[in-house]
Amino acid sequence: MTSPHHHAGGSPARKLSPNQSKILGCLREAGEPMSAYAILDRVRKSGIAHPPTVYRALNDLMKRGMVHRLESRSAFIACGHGECDGRFAFAICRACDKVIEIPLGEKEQARLLGLAPAEISPETVTLEIAGLCESCGLAQASPA
Numbered sequence: 001m002t003s004p005h006h007h008a009g010g011s012p013a014r015k016l017s018p019n020q021s022k023i024l025g026c027l028r029e030a031g032e033p034m035s036a037y038a039i040l041d042r043v044r045k046s047g048i049a050h051p052p053t054v055y056r057a058l059n060d061l062m063k064r065g066m067v068h069r070l071e072s073r074s075a076f077i078a079c080g081h082g083e084c085d086g087r088f089a090f091a092i093c094r095a096c097d098k099v100i101e102i103p104l105g106e107k108e109q110a111r112l113l114g115l116a117p118a119e120i121s122p123e124t125v126t127l128e129i130a131g132l133c134e135s136c137g138l139a140q141a142s143p144a
């Protein structure tokens, strides 16, 4: 039987394993979405040599809400708020890959989950909005 860890709201996270903190540090430093292989490349010099190690640490960090996955590009990004409860959407610039995390209210998330048909009991929702950021929009509007 697996017992999910209960998070007391807002309490500081339990200690990260060395691998988890290396990978979280790498993503925070990058500040942009990275594929698991790009992460592996970056942390290789600190002793993490195998993809399963990276995936395991990423999964744990995602469960803690400290890392999120961008489904549309199979990439990972550090939570924009340090840590969150999984209620968020992303806005992504399609030109420069800038990502902004948008917190979703309880009602908003409930409405999205409520779109699921009766035969699927909804658990999570992934929402990614693509567009152009301000500077890419300007760059495209004014040809050099």
Ligand SMILES: [Zn+2]
Residues within 6 Å of the ligand: 065, 068, 079, 080, 081, 082, 083, 084, 085, 086, 088, 101
């Ligand atoms: Zn977050």
Ligand SMILES: [Zn+2]
Residues within 6 Å of the ligand: 093, 094, 095, 096, 097, 098, 132, 133, 134, 135, 136, 137
């Ligand atoms: Zn952009």
